[in-house]
Amino acid sequence: MAADTAQFSQVVSTGITNSGGRLFNADLSLVNTVGLITNISFVYTNTGGRMPIFAVSASAGAVVPFPTLAPVDQRTYPGSNISFIATFGGTTPITYRWQKGTNGVFVNLSNGGNVSGATTTNLNLATVDVPDDADYRLTATNVAGNASTAIAHLLVLDTNQCITVPGDTISSAGGSDAGGEGVLHAIDNDVSKWLNFGGNGGQPFLGRSA
DSSP states (O other), X not given: OOOSBOOBSSOOOOOOOSSOOOOOOOOOOBSOOXXXXXXXXXXXXXXXXXXXXXXXXXXXXXXXXXXXXXXXXXXXXXXXXXXXXXXXXXXXXXEEEEEEEETTEEEEOOSBTTEEOTTSSEEEEOSOOGXXXXXXXXXXXXXXXXXXXXXXXXXXXXXXXXXXXXXXXXXXXXXXXXXXXXXXXXXXXXXXXXXXXTOGGGOSOOSOOO
């Protein structure tokens, strides 16, 4: 949900300067018009006196779509069938379009080939292959605007055999051991590796890898 509390664009001042009772109304405009409002808090800032609130009403408007379920990362082998699922809240009707991204550039998907469900909340990719390895997200649009889900990545794993095997000769290019991994474990077929051997303060790889 995009918003939990109403935010108002003005401060209400009654201007009462004596003890006589007054009855006032004030029109308040919301600063946050993106999400649903679930509660409203009024704060009385005067150091003395009282101000009872008799009624609060509002006029409803269209709510921009907001994600309620985001797609999740997936990894699979070529030839598999996969699905991405996402949902949105907001004022209906809502139209949907799945997008595929490479290096941060997203393009709309259309039904055809191995793609179906491109304009629904359920994207299906049949018999995936290496070209399907990419980022995916769902965009939603209604009369109030549009929004997108978080990005989910599809990793299509290579089925080629390893060209190295445990026991192959390997030597260190320098640096220290990190996490007990050790340079001799670089090709032991473990799925997680330390590439910087503790260098660069634990940041992404720095220096030679072989």
